[in-house]
Amino acid sequence: MTFINTFATRVFYAIILLMAVLVLNFSLMHMAPGDVADTIAQSMGGADKEVLDAIRTDYGLDQPFLVQLGRYMGNVAQFDLGHSFFFNQPVTQLILERLPATLLLVISAQLLALFVGVVLGVYSARKPNGIVSHFVTFFALFGYSAPVFWTGILLLISFSLMIPILPVAGMRDVTIEGNFWVHFIDVARHLVLPMITLASIFLALYSRLSRATMMETLGSDYVRTAKAKGLSERQVVYKHALKNSLSPVITLAGLQFSAVVSGAVLVETVFSWPGLGTLAFQSIIARDTPTILGILFFSALVVIVGNLLTDLALRLVDPRVGGKG
Amino acid sequence: MTTPLLKVENLRIELTTRDGVAPVIDDLSFELGQNENISFVGESGCGKSMTALAIMGLLPEKIGRIASGSILFDGEDLTKASPARLRAIRGNEISMIFQEPMTSLNPVYTVGEQIAEVIREHQGLGRKAAWDMAADLLDAVRIPNARGRVSDYPFQMSGGQRQRVMIAMALACQPKILIADEPTTALDVTVQAQIFDLLRDLRKDTGTSIIMITHDMGAVAEMAERMIVMYAGRGAEIGPVEQIIEHARHPYTKGLTSCVPHIVSQLTEDRARLTEVPGIVPGLKDFGKNMCLFASRCNHRTEECLSARPPMKPFENGQIAACWHAEDV
Numbered sequence: 001m002t003f004i005n006t007f008a009t010r011v012f013y014a015i016i017l018l019m020a021v022l023v024l025n026f027s028l029m030h031m032a033p034g035d036v037a038d039t040i041a042q043s044m045g046g047a048d049k050e051v052l053d054a055i056r057t058d059y060g061l062d063q064p065f066l067v068q069l070g071r072y073m074g075n076v077a078q079f080d081l082g083h084s085f086f087f088n089q090p091v092t093q094l095i096l097e098r099l100p101a102t103l104l105l106v107i108s109a110q111l112l113a114l115f116v117g118v119v120l121g122v123y124s125a126r127k128p129n130g131i132v133s134h135f136v137t138f139f140a141l142f143g144y145s146a147p148v149f150w151t152g153i154l155l156l157i158s159f160s161l162m163i164p165i166l167p168v169a170g171m172r173d174v175t176i177e178g179n180f181w182v183h184f185i186d187v188a189r190h191l192v193l194p195m196i197t198l199a200s201i202f203l204a205l206y207s208r209l210s211r212a213t214m215m216e217t218l219g220s221d222y223v224r225t226a227k228a229k230g231l232s233e234r235q236v237v238y239k240h241a242l243k244n245s246l247s248p249v250i251t252l253a254g255l256q257f258s259a260v261v262s263g264a265v266l267v268e269t270v271f272s273w274p275g276l277g278t279l280a281f282q283s284i285i286a287r288d289t290p291t292i293l294g295i296l297f298f299s300a301l302v303v304i305v306g307n308l309l310t311d312l313a314l315r316l317v318d319p320r321v322g323g324k325g
Numbered sequence: 326m327t328t329p330l331l332k333v334e335n336l337r338i339e340l341t342t343r344d345g346v347a348p349v350i351d352d353l354s355f356e357l358g359q360n361e362n363i364s365f366v367g368e369s370g371c372g373k374s375m376t377a378l379a380i381m382g383l384l385p386e387k388i389g390r391i392a393s394g395s396i397l398f399d400g401e402d403l404t405k406a407s408p409a410r411l412r413a414i415r416g417n418e419i420s421m422i423f424q425e426p427m428t429s430l431n432p433v434y435t436v437g438e439q440i441a442e443v444i445r446e447h448q449g450l451g452r453k454a455a456w457d458m459a460a461d462l463l464d465a466v467r468i469p470n471a472r473g474r475v476s477d478y479p480f481q482m483s484g485g486q487r488q489r490v491m492i493a494m495a496l497a498c499q500p501k502i503l504i505a506d507e508p509t510t511a512l513d514v515t516v517q518a519q520i521f522d523l524l525r526d527l528r529k530d531t532g533t534s535i536i537m538i539t540h541d542m543g544a545v546a547e548m549a550e551r552m553i554v555m556y557a558g559r560g561a562e563i564g565p566v567e568q569i570i571e572h573a574r575h576p577y578t579k580g581l582t583s584c585v586p587h588i589v590s591q592l593t594e595d596r597a598r599l600t601e602v603p604g605i606v607p608g609l610k611d612f613g614k615n616m617c618l619f620a621s622r623c624n625h626r627t628e629e630c631l632s633a634r635p636p637m638k639p640f641e642n643g644q645i646a647a648c649w650h651a652e653d654v
């Protein structure tokens with residue numbers, strides 16, 4: 001019961017936060033020079049002042065700021081993010097078409113980074129002077145200091161030139177036909193490089209943190225108790241130590257989630273991955289205000305949902321978080 | 326006494342520290358009989374926990390090692406046993422309760438699971454049977470409403486209750502030896518008395534031999550048949566508790582016990598603690614020296630004490646003391 005209550009509270013705050021994000025985004029875009037009328041005029045090949053004013057009246061752009069804001073919020077509440085003049089599509093539809101690609105990339109990269117990071121961390125914690133341990137330290141430094149787009153381009157070049165077995169652009173091959181599994185494998189093959197690129201930065205962070213927490217946990221009293229019970233090395237490490245080391249790593253993953261989403265924008269651009277990132281890039285270049293606002297809104301939504309999920313995951317591994325008692 | 330259950334002979338444990346290798350335990354020998362309770366006393370840092378960990382085969386990895394000597398359990402030398410064999414013994418035939426009840430239980434598993442786990446491991450019981458047994462054990466260590474509390478997490482329990490859980494866990498497989506390393510140090514006084522009562526009653530019921538490490542002379546007097554006084558990694562005096570309290574043969578033991586006039590008191594009354602002997606314990610790097618390490622604090626000191634390590638001198642009444650002047654003390 002308490003669990004449902006705290007969760008409801010979290011959702012309530014998340015909604016408030018989202019509204020704040022909306023207001024902030026809208027205000028910022030409003031302050032920026034240029035508006036929808038300019039974009040429409042541009043796509044018509046230029047227009048004079050009367051036409052521009054007419055367009056502004058049509059779209060309510062001549063109304064006071066607060067009225068515009070109120071109307072925008074009202075529309076968003078009904079899942080209407082406006083119309084993109086550049087793509088000539090409702091923004092909601094545009095975003096929903098691209099969202100799955102971004103989610104796929106972000107979630108798979110995050111899971112890969114977490115999984116490999118924890119495995120490396122655990123391994124090097126058990127052998128702190130071993131080769132893997134040194135590799136983790138070095139790799140962490142490297143992965144953290146190398147910018148994403150650089151890693152991306154590096155991977156892109158090496159794969160397209162040296163081992164051209166994996167596709168380096170797009171999400172699917174349109175020439176491929178077949179059943180679900182054929183398409184599944186096609187998408188998976190396209191996913192590999194962008195996923196590795198995005199995962200590599202966070203992988204370094206996670207492996208370092210899990211190495212540190214794991215070393216601490218392995219020296220703890222309850223691990224000694226587990227050994228004193230006569231449990232096998234495997235049970236001591238993976239049952240008793242690992243579960244305790246996961247909380248900090250999951251917390252970090254939650255905090256990093258927004259960074260992963262923004263990293264995805266760069267990775268998508270490098271690999272022409274048809275997600276929100278490339279859409280953001282295109283709409284910024286085209287000054288497509290409704291689309292930009294819509295993407296900002298959805299990114300905030302994704303990050304907030306990600307944080308809620310992190311909270312849930314933490315409850316699963318650590319009974320002291322929130323639960324009973 | 327018939328053949329001892331546990332026989333530690335000339336045990337030497339070396340710790341590798343920044344200052345080099347030092348013997349934390351230097352030539353220690355003692356025996357533990359069937360259904361006997363033997364107590365270790367001595368100041369902090371004299372190697373009591375190290376001795377216990379060595380018996381468990383749990384010396385800190387890469388730091389501590391058994392350099393020589395043997396630990397014979399039922400005739401089997403544990404210092405030569407394989408890791409798999411040691412795992413089969415640990416928690417099953419020899420188990421241990423630690424000094425720190427607050428941190429010795431895993432915070433992310435229920436106490437029931439932590440007790441049931443050891444039963445499944447060693448007795449091969451199924452999940453359900455092991456869980457039921459865990460509840461029975463909680464009841465046996467006198468946790469009220471045991472059935473309801475098996476699924477509690479350690480953070481939902483007090484220090485005393487956690488130590489009871491540790492005891493339940495240690496006794497789950499009816500071990501032949503229970504090592505209790507200062508089981509009450511971290512607990513408040515009334516709870517200390519309850520834990521000692523519990524241990525005493527459980528011992529009566531199960532016949533488990535106990536190695537009890539404690540600073541509580543009242544508990545030693547009440548519960549143990551024999552005691553071992555340790556000083557700086559060496560056995561200073563060994564013998565039956567009553568005799569040692571009545572007439573200590575080692576000046577250090579005398580210092581420990583002399584200021585406690587009403588040692589043999591009821592467990593629930595004011596607890597008599599080990600008194601401080603003036604002076605300081607030598608540092609770890611001095612542990613190996615060929616002299617009496619207590620000499621600097623001793624008023625019986627002579628040239629002899631500084632030039633050679635005193636041998637263990639046996640007396641007719643079973644007392645053994647490592648002092649050049651044991652006869653005169």
Ligand SMILES: Nc1ncnc2c1ncn2[C@@H]1O[C@H](COP(=O)(O)OP(=O)(O)OP(=O)(O)O)[C@@H](O)[C@H]1O
Binds near residue numbers: 371375
């Ligand atoms: N992990 C370790 N690394 C280095 N030295 C250690 C380590 N553990 C213990 N020691 C040293 O070994 C010596 C014996 O320690 P031990 O824990 O056996 O003492 P103790 O008699 O149990 O003391 P206490 O009454 O405080 O529990 C101490 O001098 C301590 O400093």
Ligand SMILES: [Mg+2]
Binds near residue numbers: 373374375424
């Ligand atoms: Mg100790």
